[in-house]
Structures are given as C-alpha cells and as structure tokens.
Amino acid sequence: MLDRFVNNSDLAKLLLRLSVGGLMLFHGINKLQHGYGFVEKMLVKANLPGYLSHGILIGEVLAPLFIVLGLYTRFAALMQATVMVMAVYLVHTGDLFRLTEHGGYALELQALYLFGAVAIFFLGAGRYSLGKGKGVWS
Numbered sequence: 001m002l003d004r005f006v007n008n009s010d011l012a013k014l015l016l017r018l019s020v021g022g023l024m025l026f027h028g029i030n031k032l033q034h035g036y037g038f039v040e041k042m043l044v045k046a047n048l049p050g051y052l053s054h055g056i057l058i059g060e061v062l063a064p065l066f067i068v069l070g071l072y073t074r075f076a077a078l079m080q081a082t083v084m085v086m087a088v089y090l091v092h093t094g095d096l097f098r099l100t101e102h103g104g105y106a107l108e109l110q111a112l113y114l115f116g117a118v119a120i121f122f123l124g125a126g127r128y129s130l131g132k133g134k135g136v137w138s
Helices: 002-006 009-034 037-045 050-069 073-091 108-123
Strands: none
Touching: 009 050, 009 073, 009 108, 037 050, 037 073, 050 073, 073 108
C-alpha cells in the first residue's frame, strides 16, 4: 500500500500543476487589478507589436486556470512557457547570468515558472484532472 502511494505519478502531476499554475495565477490577477499597459510599452520598445500585451491574459490568467483544472493542459503549459520566455526577453535579459547577493540565481522564480510549465507540457495533466489525462493536449 505504501508503495502505491509513494509511486503515484498522477499525484505528482497534480501537485506540479497546482503549484506552477496556481502561483502564476496570482501574477495574472495582479495585472488584471492594476493593469498591464506597461507591457505594451516594453513590446513597442523592443520593436514588437503592442497588441501582443494582451497575451498576458492568456499566459497569466487563462493558461494557469486551465493548468490547475487539468483542461487542455499541454497547450496551456505551452502558452505559460511562451509568456515566461517573453518576460525574460523583455524585462530580465540583463539578469540571465547574474547571481543575487545570497548566491541564488537572479531569475530563479522565472526559471521555475518556465521550466515547470515545460515539465507540465511533457507530463500532461494526469488522472487527477478534469480532462482525466486523456487526449493529446490533456
């Protein structure tokens, strides 16, 4: 019985989805409450179309919700990872090779969200999800 509990990859997928999706959702809610117009300015400064700023709604609100619920999980994880790559490109490029004063990686939070989303993309939702882990994008 202990072996069945310890070797539970579906439970691990659930915990990963809840942490990576759930914690990213706080960032999206904050941007909904306080606005995300600053992202448009950063995109324009980087010679990219400003309307891409609306991708924040997908990558930091809808995608995390879908990840947490386990619906179209792989696609949602891909969207969240894409937004994280853009965030690093637009805001944190200067920190790519920097350590903090405590010796940690300067972009550890961004890296955890990015690579956590990539892991979810490859793992899928698992059995403990609304999609039940069935289908290519679940």
